Amino acid sequence: MTDAVSARNACAADAVVTLEGATKSFGANQVLKGISLEVCEGDVLAIIGPSGGGKSTLLRCLTMLETLDGGSLSYGDVRVCADDGGGRAIYGGKDVIREAKTRFGLVFQDFNLFPHYTVLKNVTDPLVSVHKVAKAEAEERGRELLRKMGLSGKEDMVPCELSGGQQQRVAIARALAMNPQVLYFDEPTSALDPELTREVLRVIRELAEERMTMVIVTHEMAFARDVADKLIFMDGGQVVERGRAADVINAPKHERTRAFLSGYAS
Amino acid sequence: MQERSLFFADRERWVAVEFGVMLGLLGEGLMLTAQIFVVTLIGSLPLGVVVALCRMSRFAPLAWLAKFYISILRGTPLMLQLMAIMFGPYYLFGLQMGPDWKFIACDIGFILNYAAYFGEIYRSGIQSIPRGQYEAAEVLGYTRAQTFMKIVLPQVIKRILPAMGNEIITLVKDTSLAFVLGIAEMFSQAKALAAREVSMIPYAVAALIYWVFCLLIEFILNRVEKRMDYYHD
Numbered sequence: 097m098t099d100a101v102s103a104r105n106a107c108a109a110d111a112v113v114t115l116e117g118a119t120k121s122f123g124a125n126q127v128l129k130g131i132s133l134e135v136c137e138g139d140v141l142a143i144i145g146p147s148g149g150g151k152s153t154l155l156r157c158l159t160m161l162e163t164l165d166g167g168s169l170s171y172g173d174v175r176v177c178a179d180d181g182g183g184r185a186i187y188g189g190k191d192v193i194r195e196a197k198t199r200f201g202l203v204f205q206d207f208n209l210f211p212h213y214t215v216l217k218n219v220t221d222p223l224v225s226v227h228k229v230a231k232a233e234a235e236e237r238g239r240e241l242l243r244k245m246g247l248s249g250k251e252d253m254v255p256c257e258l259s260g261g262q263q264q265r266v267a268i269a270r271a272l273a274m275n276p277q278v279l280y281f282d283e284p285t286s287a288l289d290p291e292l293t294r295e296v297l298r299v300i301r302e303l304a305e306e307r308m309t310m311v312i313v314t315h316e317m318a319f320a321r322d323v324a325d326k327l328i329f330m331d332g333g334q335v336v337e338r339g340r341a342a343d344v345i346n347a348p349k350h351e352r353t354r355a356f357l358s359g360y361a362s
Numbered sequence: 363m364q365e366r367s368l369f370f371a372d373r374e375r376w377v378a379v380e381f382g383v384m385l386g387l388l389g390e391g392l393m394l395t396a397q398i399f400v401v402t403l404i405g406s407l408p409l410g411v412v413v414a415l416c417r418m419s420r421f422a423p424l425a426w427l428a429k430f431y432i433s434i435l436r437g438t439p440l441m442l443q444l445m446a447i448m449f450g451p452y453y454l455f456g457l458q459m460g461p462d463w464k465f466i467a468c469d470i471g472f473i474l475n476y477a478a479y480f481g482e483i484y485r486s487g488i489q490s491i492p493r494g495q496y497e498a499a500e501v502l503g504y505t506r507a508q509t510f511m512k513i514v515l516p517q518v519i520k521r522i523l524p525a526m527g528n529e530i531i532t533l534v535k536d537t538s539l540a541f542v543l544g545i546a547e548m549f550s551q552a553k554a555l556a557a558r559e560v561s562m563i564p565y566a567v568a569a570l571i572y573w574v575f576c577l578l579i580e581f582i583l584n585r586v587e588k589r590m591d592y593y594h595d
Contacts, residue, residue, distance in 0.1 A: 161497055196502045208498035211595040212516045225512065226503040254593040270502070 107136030108336045110172050112199075112309050113158065117179060118167035120153055127153045129333040130167070135278060138307040142314055142324035142341055146356060150333040151313045158311070159202045163187060171199040172277065198227075201271030205283040207263045207269070215242065216251035219270045219332040227274055234273075241269040245299055265299055272303075279303070281312040297323075297339030313358050317360045321345040329353045384555055384564055391548030391573060393566050398472060398537045398547060403530070405473035406480055413481025416476065428481070435478035441539050444471040448543050464543045472536070487522035488514065520590040527583045531576050548572070 113135040120128040127150045135141055143151050156162040158169065160176065164185040169176040174196045177185040185195070209218050215237050223234040242251060245265040253264050264284060271279055281300065285293040297319050303310065304323045314320055320327060320341055327341035329350070337350040348354045375546035416428035435443065448467040451457040459467075491514050499509040538549035546554075548568050 159501055161500065194503065197501070200501075202498075202501045204494060204498065206494060208492075208494035210495065210498070210513055211593050213521070221512070222502040222504070225508055256594050274502075 102233050105278060107134065109137060111170075111171060112137055112139075113311070114168075114170045115158065116168045117183075118154070118157060118185075118267065119165045120157055120162065121165055131330075131333075131335055131341065132167075133328065133335075133338075135309060135311060137277075137309055139309055140304045140324045141311045142320035142322060142327045143311065143330060144314065144317065144327065144356075145330035145336075149224045149331040151330050152282060154330070155202075155280055155311070155313055159200060159280055160196065161192065169241050171196045174199065175335070198274060199276060200278045200280060201274065201276035202280045203264070203267050203284050204273050205286050207255070207260070207267045207287070209228075209263055209267055211255050214252050214254055215258070215266050218255065218266055219273050222270065223273050237273060238269070241272055245269045246295075259292060260288045261295045262291075264288065266322065268296075268299060268303075269352070278309040278311060281310065281314070283315065285314070285316060303307070317345055317357065329356065331356070345350060371380045380559075381477055384559075384567065387551045387555060388548055388564065388568055388571065391546055391551030391568075392575075393539070394545060394547040395534075395537045395549075395575075398468060398540055398545075399533060401469045402472040402476055402533060402537075405469065406476035409473060409477035410480025410484055413477050416485035417481060417485055418488065432478045432482060435475050436482075439473065440475050440536060441542055443475055444468060444539060444543055447471045468543050468545055472533075476529070476533060480526070483522050483525045483529065484518070486525070487518035490521055517595070523583065523587055523590070527580070530583075531579055534575050534579065535572060537552055 111134045113133070115134075116132045118128050118131040119126065129150075130361065131150070131154055139288070143154065145151050150302070153162065157164050162275060166179060166183040166185050168178045168185065168235060174192060175188060176192065176196045177187040180186045188196075212222075213221060216235065219238040219241060220234040221232070223229040223237065224231055229237075238250075239251060242248060245268060247265055247269070250258060250262065250266075258266065264287075268279075268284075284300070285296050288296060293316070295314065300310070300312070301319075301323050312324065324341035327339065327344045328335050329337040329344060329348070329352075331352055337344055337348060337353045339349075344353065345357060348357055398514040411535045413428055416424050417432065419428070429533065444467065447470050448464060451459055451463075495513055495517070496509060499513045504513065537547055540547045541550045541553070544550075548571065552568035556562065
């Protein structure tokens, strides 16, 4: 598995996320065929590739919405699952899973805000209900995050009163509220028109400037090139090419990557 | 009747008194009607949750059992179910039930029947909540119980309210089926009065009272719907 070797980019400190030899099948269809990646603190990793190439499944496995068939996954010192040596992933107990869930946040393609909660409560309720933060403290933190997302004055509205771009920014605030070590984005602008896309990308760009560790599945090539440090091109359940984002997008080495990127006029 | 009318000087007063007697009897019936209505809701609203959870269970035999239960209770007349419960103990086990058994049998029949319908409404509501809501809650670390109580249930209630309104209003009128068990609810009283006085008026008054009963429920449901109107999805 040469891929696993090249995936090691030797973080200065402990890697935030370490995935090795990840495999996943749905029935007879193998969607992930041994994916390895390492995300260091402050990294912005973009994952690109054609639909059906395994990007979303990879993200769903990293966020434990799906379980891996094989391979190992760690968040820092928290070992979510380990390979049993025979290619089967053995998951840790409830405590391990709960601890791992505090390490990351996920921003969905279609926001998935809670429609019956106000904007502020969307951000604060996980803090109060899950992390047992005092209500006043959670609200202070929620308001601060919403302000940062450019949403001051919208605290008492409900999501349906906001534009898609605003909703997605609320979702980002919600994911940031519990101070995750890494933030995942699953095609965060695919449900938005170009103007709303810009406002969401601007927020993500600002987070990148603050050295927020992020993994972004995206179809926005110009954005990936400008904002991400590292990039992975996935197709057919495998990592076809990886490297510095600008290098891969400007001068793809692999034939398949070149064909894919030529479809974008960026 | 004829001799009683001699006590009154004029026919109008006699009519007024007769009307008062009729209203009194219908009112007594209404009490029983309301009682069946309330007891049925108290029993079947929670039992419906159990039915829905069993129906959606991943444990196949339980889901199958719930499916069978729903099929039987929706697929046979409520009137027949009431009679089966009323007379079942005697014909199946030779048990002589006391004079109050008919009220208990009536409540059991209504609760079991309505739980089947409510269970299916709950299921439709629960299954209409997008997967993304569960996934967002899961990633944020909500427990399964929290996800259901805080995220799913409030949205389900809003979605099923119109269907629940339908069923609850149907229940108001279905209480008249208690007639077959010899329970003197409002419809039974109206029928008796109509036969005695050879008049349609008791029926008309009973109909009016049923309607007002339903108007009251519509009013309450509208209030609840308004309160949940602050968002849509």
